[in-house]
Every structure is written in C-alpha cells, then in structure tokens.
Amino acid sequence: MEVGLESTVDELERKLAGHANGFQRLALTPSRWQQYLLDRASQDADFRVRLLRFVDVLPTLRTPSAVADHFSQYLGGSGPAPVRTASALAGQRVLRPLLSQAVRKGVLTMAHRFIAGASPAEALPAVRHLAKHGVGHTVDLVGEATLSDAEAEAYQARYLTLLQTFAADSESIAPRGERWRGVPPINISIKCSAVCPHFEPAAPEHVSAVVAARLRPVLRQARQAGAFINFDMEQYRYKDLVQRIFGDLILEPEFADVADVGIVVQAYLKDAPDDLSRLEALARRRGVPFTVRLVKGAYWDEERIVASQNSWPVPVFEDKAETDRSFERCTDALLGAWPHLRPAFGTHNPRSLAQAIAKARAAGRGDADIEFQMLYGMAEGVRAAVAAEGYRTRVYVPVGEIIPGMAYLVRRLLENSSNQAWFHTGLGHAAPTAALQPKVEERPTQVDSGFKNASAARFFDPDVREQMLTALAKVRGSFGGSYPLLIGERRVSDRPQAEVRYPAQPETVVGQVAQASLADVDAAVASARQGFPSWRDRPAAERAAILRRAAERLEERRYELAAVMLFESGKPWREADSDVSEAIDYLRYYGQEAERYAQPKPMGAVLGEHNEYVYQARGVAVIVAPWNFPLAIISGMSTAALAAGNAAILKPAGPSPIIAYRLVEVLRAAGVPPEVVQYLPGMGEGVGRALVEHPGIDIIAFTGSTAVGQSIIAAAAEVRPGQRNVKRVIAEMGGKNAIIIDDDADLDEAIAGAVASAFGYAGQKCSACSRLVVVGSAYEEALERLRNAVASLVVGPPHDPATVVPPVINAAARDKIMRYIETGKRTSRLLVEGTIPSGAGHYVPPTVFTDVPVDSPIACEEIFGPVLAVFRAHDFDEAMEIAAASSFALTGGVFSRSPRHIELAKAKFRVGNLYINRKITGAIVGRQPFGGLAMSGTGDKAGGPDYLAQFMEPRVVTENATRRGFAPD
Ligand code: NAD
Numbered sequence: 001m002e003v004g005l006e007s008t009v010d011e012l013e014r015k016l017a018g019h020a021n022g023f024q025r026l027a028l029t030p031s032r033w034q035q036y037l038l039d040r041a042s043q044d045a046d047f048r049v050r051l052l053r054f055v056d057v058l059p060t061l062r063t064p065s066a067v068a069d070h071f072s073q074y075l076g077g078s079g080p081a082p083v084r085t086a087s088a089l090a091g092q093r094v095l096r097p098l099l100s101q102a103v104r105k106g107v108l109t110m111a112h113r114f115i116a117g118a119s120p121a122e123a124l125p126a127v128r129h130l131a132k133h134g135v136g137h138t139v140d141l142v143g144e145a146t147l148s149d150a151e152a153e154a155y156q157a158r159y160l161t162l163l164q165t166f167a168a169d170s171e172s173i174a175p176r177g178e179r180w181r182g183v184p185p186i187n188i189s190i191k192c193s194a195v196c197p198h199f200e201p202a203a204p205e206h207v208s209a210v211v212a213a214r215l216r217p218v219l220r221q222a223r224q225a226g227a228f229i230n231f232d233m234e235q236y237r238y239k240d241l242v243q244r245i246f247g248d249l250i251l252e253p254e255f256a257d258v259a260d261v262g263i264v265v266q267a268y269l270k271d272a273p274d275d276l277s278r279l280e281a282l283a284r285r286r287g288v289p290f291t292v293r294l295v296k297g298a299y300w301d302e303e304r305i306v307a308s309q310n311s312w313p314v315p316v317f318e319d320k321a322e323t324d325r326s327f328e329r330c331t332d333a334l335l336g337a338w339p340h341l342r343p344a345f346g347t348h349n350p351r352s353l354a355q356a357i358a359k360a361r362a363a364g365r366g367d368a369d370i371e372f373q374m375l376y377g378m379a380e381g382v383r384a385a386v387a388a389e390g391y392r393t394r395v396y397v398p399v400g401e402i403i404p405g406m407a408y409l410v411r412r413l414l415e416n417s418s419n420q421a422w423f424h425t426g427l428g429h430a431a432p433t434a435a436l437q438p439k440v441e442e443r444p445t446q447v448d449s450g451f452k453n454a455s456a457a458r459f460f461d462p463d464v465r466e467q468m469l470t471a472l473a474k475v476r477g478s479f480g481g482s483y484p485l486l487i488g489e490r491r492v493s494d495r496p497q498a499e500v501r502y503p504a505q506p507e508t509v510v511g512q513v514a515q516a517s518l519a520d521v522d523a524a525v526a527s528a529r530q531g532f533p534s535w536r537d538r539p540a541a542e543r544a545a546i547l548r549r550a551a552e553r554l555e556e557r558r559y560e561l562a563a564v565m566l567f568e569s570g571k572p573w574r575e576a577d578s579d580v581s582e583a584i585d586y587l588r589y590y591g592q593e594a595e596r597y598a599q600p601k602p603m604g605a606v607l608g609e610h611n612e613y614v615y616q617a618r619g620v621a622v623i624v625a626p627w628n629f630p631l632a633i634i635s636g637m638s639t640a641a642l643a644a645g646n647a648a649i650l651k652p653a654g655p656s657p658i659i660a661y662r663l664v665e666v667l668r669a670a671g672v673p674p675e676v677v678q679y680l681p682g683m684g685e686g687v688g689r690a691l692v693e694h695p696g697i698d699i700i701a702f703t704g705s706t707a708v709g710q711s712i713i714a715a716a717a718e719v720r721p722g723q724r725n726v727k728r729v730i731a732e733m734g735g736k737n738a739i740i741i742d743d744d745a746d747l748d749e750a751i752a753g754a755v756a757s758a759f760g761y762a763g764q765k766c767s768a769c770s771r772l773v774v775v776g777s778a779y780e781e782a783l784e785r786l787r788n789a790v791a792s793l794v795v796g797p798p799h800d801p802a803t804v805v806p807p808v809i810n811a812a813a814r815d816k817i818m819r820y821i822e823t824g825k826r827t828s829r830l831l832v833e834g835t836i837p838s839g840a841g842h843y844v845p846p847t848v849f850t851d852v853p854v855d856s857p858i859a860c861e862e863i864f865g866p867v868l869a870v871f872r873a874h875d876f877d878e879a880m881e882i883a884a885a886s887s888f889a890l891t892g893g894v895f896s897r898s899p900r901h902i903e904l905a906k907a908k909f910r911v912g913n914l915y916i917n918r919k920i921t922g923a924i925v926g927r928q929p930f931g932g933l934a935m936s937g938t939g940d941k942a943g944g945p946d947y948l949a950q951f952m953e954p955r956v957v958t959e960n961a962t963r964r965g966f967a968p969d
Pocket of ligand 1: 685
C-alpha cells in the first residue's frame with residue numbers, strides 16, 4: 001500500500017475505533033449477569049465450553065426438572081460461585097421450576113440480542129427501529145437444518161411470507177436519505193441449502209435444478225416487492241455449488257436483468273481471489289452488475305475440523321493476520337471490478353473498514369457506491385462510526401424461532417466469548433481482530449498418531465468430478481472383459497465363467513470371471529506353501545515397502561477402482577470412494593504395524609538372563625471376503641496377512657470378483673511374489689469351503705454373514721490328514737445395530753445421522769442402523785422428521801452422483817428384503833415406504849416401521865437392506881435395554897446431550913464400536929478400529945493395534961547369559 005494511503009488508513013482506523021469505544025456499552029447492554037457470565041467464559045475455556053453446550057441443549061429441555069438436571073450436569077461442581085450455588089439449588093425439587101424459569105428467561109434475553117424475532121412480523125419493530133436511525137437490514141431466516149423436501153418447502157414458504165410481510169410495511173422499514181436513494185427497501189439473505197435436503201456438491205446439476213425450482217418464486221416475488229436477494233455463503237465444500245446455483249439463476253432470461261442480487265466472498269479462504277475473478281467474469285458475461293459482500297467468514301472452526309477429518313488441505317488461513325491481509329487484497333480486487341461488481345463490506349474490524357473506505361475513496365467511489373454490513377446485536381459503535389463517515393450501513397438480522405435458532409446463537413456467543421473477540425479486548429487496540437473469527441487456539445490440525453489416512457475425494461472440485469466421470473467412461477469401455485484365476489505364475493482362463501452384472505441395469509454384463517475348481521484349490525495351496533518361507537524371511541520393512549508401493553498405485557488409480565466398484569457392487573460415488581481410501585489405509589497401516597511387531601521385545605529385567613518376545617508368520621492364509629466393501633475388506637484381510645509374512649489366497653465374494661482381481665494385479669506389480677498372493681474366485685460353498693477345509697491352510701480370515709462364519713469356525717476345528725497346524729479363524733460377522741435418540745438430542749443431527757446410517761448404500765453395511773430407539777418426549781417430532789427425510793431420499797442408479805440409495809446387489813437380495821418388508825407390513829405399522837425408479841434395477845424402497853414387536857424378524861434378524869425398525873422407550877434406561885436386546889453386538893449409536901447418559905452408554909452399551917452423536921457407519925482405519933462382539937465377530941479390531949497379531953504366532957527365546965557366575969550388564 002502507498003505510504004499516503006497507509007497513513008490515511010491509520011488515521012481512519014483510530015477514528016473509527018475511538019468513536020466506537022464510546023458506543024460499546026450503550027449498544028450492547030447485556031444485563032450485569034450476562035456480562036458476568038460472558039466475562040467468566042472468556043477467561044475460562046472449560047467453563048466456556050460447558051456454558052455454550054448448556055445453552056445449546058436448553059431449547060430441547062421440555063420440563064423444569066430436565067432444565068435443572070442439565071444445569072447441574074453441565075455447570076455443577078465447578079465454574080463461578082453463583083453458578084455453583086444455582087446448581088446446588090437445582091438438587092431441590094421445589095426450586096426446580098424457579099431455576100428453570102430464571103435460566104430460560106436469561107437465555108431468551110441473551111438470544112434476543114442476536115435474533116430479532118421469532119417471525120417476520122415479530123421482527124418488524126426491530127427493523128423499523130433500524131430504519132428510523134438510518135440503518136438498513138438484511139434478514140436471515142434462521143432455522144433447523146433442512147432434511148426433507150417438506151422442510152425445504154416450508155423454508156421456501158417462510159421466504160415468501162417474509163417478503164409479503166415486509167412488502168406490506170416497506171415504507172416504514174426503508175431508511176431515508178440521499179445515500180439510500182434507489183436502494184431496494186427490503187433486503188433478504190438466503191441460504192441455498194435451506195431449500196434442498198440433499199445439498200450434494202458432487203451433483204451440481206441436480207442440486208441447482210432443485211434449488212432453482214424453489215427459488216424462482218422467491219426471486220419473482222422479490223422483484224415485485226422491490227427486494228434485494230443475497231445468496232449467503234456456507235461451508236467451503238458448498239462454495240462452488242452456491243456460486244453455480246447463483247450463476248445459473250441470474251443468467252436465466254427471466255432474471256438476467258435483475259441487479260438487486262448479490263453473493264458473498266469469504267476472505268478467510270485461500271481461494272478468495274479466484275472467487276472474485278470468477279464472479280467478475282460472470283457479471284461481465286451477464287452485462288448487468290450484482291453485489292458482492294466481502295466478509296472474513298463464519299465457519300472457521302468447522303472448516304479446520306472438516307479438513308482434518310477428511311485429510312484435506314485446510315481451506316482457510318489459520319493465522320488470523322493472514323485473513324486480515326486477504327481481506328485487504330480482496331478489497332483491492334473487488335473495488336477493481338467496478339462497475340461489474342458492487343462492493344459491500346461485512347466486517348466489524350476498524351482496520352479492515354478503514355482500508356476499505358480509504359481505498360474506495362482513492363478509487364473515486366462515491367459514498368453511495370459501497371455499503372457496510374454488520375451483525376445484529378454486535379458492533380453498534382463501529383457501525384455508527386462508519387455511518388458518520390457518510391456510508392450506508394446495513395445490519396444482518398437473524399429472524400426465527402429461538403429453539404431452531406439456537407445453533408446460530410451459540411455461534412454468536414462463541415465469537416463473543418472467545419478470548420480475542422474485540423467485544424472484550426476493546427476497540428482502540430493496536431492489533432485489530434475480527435469478531436467473526438474466533439481465536440486461534442494452540443490446537444494441532446491433526447492429532448499425530450504417526451499414521452495419516454488417505455484423503456476422501458473432494459467431489460466439490462470440478463476437476464475431481466471430471467476425473468471420476470472419465471474413470472466411469474473408461475470402466476464402461478472395459479465391460480464384458482474376462483478375468484482369469486491367478487495361481488502362481490499361471491493365468492487360468494479355461495474354466496466355467498460367472499457373469500458380473502450392474503445392479504442398476506442387470507442386462508449389462510460388467511465382466512466374466514473364471515471359476516476355480518477343486519484342483520485349482522490344491523494347486524494354489526501348494527504354490528502358496530512353496531512361496532511362503534522366503535516371504536516370511538524377508539525383513540518386515542521390505543514387505544511394508546512393497547505394501548506402501550501398492551498403496552501408491554491404488555491412490556493413482558483411485559477413481560478407476562471406485563468406478564469398478566460402482567458398476568460391480570452398485571456403490572454410489574462417495575461410498576465407492578471411501579472404500580478405496582480405506583483399502584489404501586489398510587496397506588499403509590498394516591505395513592507400519594508389521595514394522596512395529598518386528599521389533600523384538602525384551603521381557604523381564606533380571607540379571608544373567610535375556611528374554612525376547614518375537615512374532616513370526618503363521619503360514620498360508622485364505623481370505624474369504626464379502627461383496628459389500630469389495631475392495632476395503634479384502635485388502636484389509638489380505639494385506640494384514642501379507643504384512644505379517646504369510647502367503648494369501650484371495651477368495652472374493654461371488655458378486656464382487658473384478659475389484660479383487662484388480663487388487664491382486666496391483667499387489668503383484670508392487671512386488672508381492674505371485675505365489676504369495678493368488679486369486680481364486682468361485683462359489684462359497686465350493687471353492688470357499690474347500691479352501692477352509694484344506695489341510696495346507698493355517699489362517700482363515702473371514703468377513704461375512706454370521707451363519708457362514710459359524711459354519712467356517714466349525715469346519716476349521718476339524719483336523720484333517722496332513723494338517724500341521726490348528727487353524728486360526730478370524731471371523732467378522734453380521735450386525736443388527738441400534739441408534740438411541742435421547743429426548744434432549746439435537747434432532748438435526750440425530751435424524752441426519754440415523755438416515756445416513758440406515759439408508760446409505762441401501763443399508764447394505766454390517767454397521768448399518770436397522771433399529772432406532774427414540775426416548776419419550778422426542779418421539780413425535782423425531783418420527784415426523786424421519787418420515788419426511790426418508791420420503792425425500794434420492795433412490796437411483798449409483799452412477800448418478802445425486803443418488804443416496806442405490807439398488808441392492810442382486811435379485812435374490814431384493815426378493816429376500818421384500819419378503820421382510822411384507823412381514824413388517826403384517827406385524828408392525830408402516831411409517832414410510834420411499835419411491836423407487838421404474839424399470840429394471842434391483843431397487844428396494846427405503847422403508848421404516850414403528851410399533852415393531854421386539855421379537856419379530858424385522859426387530860431381530862439382519863436384513864441387509866434399507867429397512868429400519870423404530871421403537872419407543874420411556875426413558876434412557878429402557879432405551880439401553882431395547883438396544884442391548886440382540887444377539888449381535890457390532891455397532892451402536894447414541895444421540896444425546898446429557899453428559900450422564902453419554903457416560904452411561906460408554907460404560908454399558910457393549911458393542912464393538914459405539915458412536916456418540918454421529919452416524920454409526922464409516923469407520924476409519926487407525927481412528928475407529930472396527931469389529932464386533934457376541935455373534936458379530938471375534939472382536940479383534942480391523943485397522944487397530946491388535947489386528948496383526950492374529951496373523952502371527954509369538955515365540956519367546958530365553959538365553960542364559962551367565963557363564964561361570966559372571967554375566968555382562
Ligand atoms: P456371506 O457370508 O454370504 O459371504 C461371505 C464370503 O463367504 C463370500 O466370499 C462367500 O462366497 C463365502 N462363503 C459362503 N459360504 C461359504 C462356505 N460355506 N465356506 C467358505 N466360504 C463361504 O456374506 P456376504 O453376503 O458376502 O456379505 C454380507 C454379510 O457380511 C453381512 O452379514 C454383513 O453383516 C457381513 N459383513 C460383516 C462385516 C464386519 O466387519 N463384521 C463387514 C462386512 C460385511
């Protein structure tokens with residue numbers, strides 16, 4: 001920046017900050033109590049989290065004793081003295097209603113500082129008040145997450161009502177004066193995700209069409225009412241999608257001449273300059289300008305969390321000062337895009353404001369050419385100071401019911417109570433801070449476990465989508481190909497062939513696969529026995545290096561492999577992609593584990609004796625895999641065997657042999673000798689059984705149904721002629737998993753989590769939720785939202801990225817599941833049955849039953865399809881009993897905001913993998929080691945620290961180091 005400009009900025013900043021300081025108390029008149037709590041919260045991070053969590057759960061607490069109970073759970077014991085006293089009072093039943101009333105009132109008053117009213121009509125006085133003081137508004141309708149078409153339509157209706165209500169009052173809500181001339185009297189900020197239940201960035205065409213259909217009436221009415229519509233920006237993964245929807249809509253002939261629209265650019269994003277140039281290009285192309293509101297961004301914490309959990313690069317600047325500098329660079333670009341883009345600046349930061357004003361003036365922009373926007377209930381002093389400079393100021397006014405608006409309130413409170421928010425640090429501060437960006441606390445982005453997961457595909461990126469489309473085309477091109485057996489060096493094709501067909505288009509043959517004979521079993525086992533010793537004797541580090549190389553090859557071919565699974569096993573885009581990521585993780589994780597196990601462990605510490613605990617490979621492993629995680633599971637089981645030094649014979653499931661063939665190709669190309677990894681597809685009852693019973697086999701790694709697992713365990717127990725080892729069986733089996741929704745659960749999250757767990761990949765996951773237990777007072781609302789959400793699920797072919805529920809694997813599976821549905825209709829109450837596409841494809845409608853007898857087949861048996869049974873529990877204890885009433889114990893979930901119930905679930909909900917406040921599918925290697933108990937499996941966790949030990953046998957070597965009474969140290 002030029003020296004002259006810099007000093008103007010400094011001067012302006014001081015002026016704004018100084019002016020603002022005087023206003024601070026006046027504008028934000030929190031009660032003494034609120035101020036006290038916020039002060040304490042800003043000083044004490046632990047109390048802050050507990051206070052905010054309590055505020056977050058409060059709206060769902062339906063009785064005084066629930067309020068009192070949660071108050072003491074969150075705030076009892078520690079925290080400031082008055083809070084401790086209140087918590088002690090909560091213990092006395094007679095005082096509970098009083099406490100509950102006081103707490104609710106306090107939080108409501110606090111909420112009203114940030115939320116202008118429950119409805120547009122209720123918000124009118126606040127908006128009129130702003131107008132009277134020369135301040136504009138932009139209304140944001142806050143509410144629940146949109147989980148269904150019914151909820152999307154309700155949102156659309158709310159936007160229309162808002163426009164209608166405000167239009168009837170447009171005189172009184174429009175600020176007057178020169179700077180407001182020609183400015184629309186009504187201003188609304190909309191969120192695209194509010195009008196589309198499946199806001200899926202991988203399917204921009206689909207989402208854009210759904211959103212456009214719901215927003216066209218809003219835009220039409222806005223034009224009639226003289227209203228400005230701003231498209232708000234949400235999380236980074238939706239950014240391109242929102243830009244795309246905005247572009248599609250404003251280029252439509254009907255709206256191509258509308259100038260009263262705008263969109264947001266978030267300066268905390270590293271991509272922000274690209275966003276601005278893309279939007280400028282859009283405006284130039286359209287020939288009619290629109291507004292860009294430049295903000296810093298409100299999802300900073302969430303962006304870091306999402307990036308960390310998906311192993312993505314962090315899209316936001318992590319250093320706050322960088323965001324401030326980015327805001328300044330974006331200011332230059334935005335002002336430079338005049339007259340195509342109309343600038344609006346959304347910040348409370350005196351320095352950021354000062355530089356925008358100084359640069360706008362230097363660029364010759366008049367006072368009316370730009371405007372400044374602030375948040376309702378915050379920064380009134382700064383706003384007044386900017387207005388005093390002659391600029392239009394506009395306040396972002398949230399409107400909506402307090403209960404659903406609570407998420408918004410918690411975010412605002414977080415900003416207000418974070419250590420660096422200028423609310424507390426004062427405004428004349430030398431290093432200005434952004435109120436919109438909470439403090440960067442010293443938290444690592446990824447907790448270092450020494451292992452890094454493969455990243456999930458960023459399908460929101462058009463280049464990535466393009467790569468997936470190319471891969472789909474490539475795999476389509478290979479349809480009908482033949483896949484031989486791989487026995488040692490031999491490729492064996494002259495065997496009966498089995499066809500693999502695409503579940504969405506059963507007439508399409510994906511490939512033909514040779515079926516192994518019993519003689520092939522003998523040949524493969526002989527070859528494996530021959531290859532085993534030299535593989536066992538190679539250093540673990542060498543084997544690990546080969547597996548890492550294979551992981552790289554999988555990574556390079558990830559979209560192609562995902563496409564194979566999409567056609568072979570009917571896996572939609574994201575599901576297929578995470579299957580590949582999981583496979584890559586297994587290769588790297590077990591390689592690393594093999595190196596760890598290879599270190600001899602000294603035992604005991606006595607003089608004159610050396611004890612070493614070492615592991616060695618067991619021998620030849622047969623890998624019997626299921627079709628539903630067709631790459632991940634077979635990779636996991638076989639690479640654990642290989643990493644530990646065993647030879648492996650892969651027996652894929654009937655429906656998914658092609659992806660297994662590709663895996664063996666990759667492993668061999670990476671350096672695993674052909675005798676050490678072999679491919680033997682065939683019938684389970686034929687080849688599978690022969691391998692299991694073969695005397696030359698030492699380990700059976702099986703994942704599949706409980707019935708088959710139990711028969712394998714029995715078959716392996718028998719010792720046959722020529723057998724030298726007792727066989728080790730590793731069996732991961734079925735599930736009948738339950739999720740509990742507690743009466744204080746956040747239903748936005750609980751319903752979304754239950755639906756994803758029950759219906760993702762049509763429920764064909766061992767971890768899927770097939771029983772939902774809802775506690776007491778949450779029941780009616782939970783069921784209503786569940787019914788609508790299930791009715792809105794997109795059922796379709798997996799090649800369509802919008803699909804959530806694909807067809808099931810084959811006709812036999814469909815018929816079996818349909819029989820369960822028929823039984824359910826006879827024995828229970830049908831809550832909802834989704835619709836399925838017409839034509840071929842093994843589709844099953846997503847179906848939910850209530851009033852399910854606890855001993856009926858749909859309550860007890862693994863259905864392995866999109867069928868969910870719902871139970872009602874009176875309280876949490878009963879919910880736990882219902883959830884535990886199963887012979888399976890694989891996964892389980894609890895949605896609750898009661899710390900006590902969460903602790904209870906941790907202690908007593910005895911499943912292999914318990915998930916709290918999240919979906920119960922999607923375990924990740926090294927983070928959620930996976931495997932079930934009871935009839936769900938033998939319990940050792942895949943992707944966990946004990947897994948590899950099952951493929952090895954330990955030996956102990958003891959050496960007497962004493963010679964003639966003397967031993968070295
Ligand atoms: P499945 O039991 O029918 O088949 C699994 C494998 O066993 C296949 O390769 C099959 O050919 C083979 N097989 C069948 N009969 C055999 C026999 N007598 N001897 C040897 N092998 C035989 O299971 P599936 O339909 O492929 O997969 C779905 C099942 O897998 C579900 O029950 C699901 O819960 C379970 N599963 C469990 C996990 C887990 O980690 N616990 C993971 C995925 C799937």
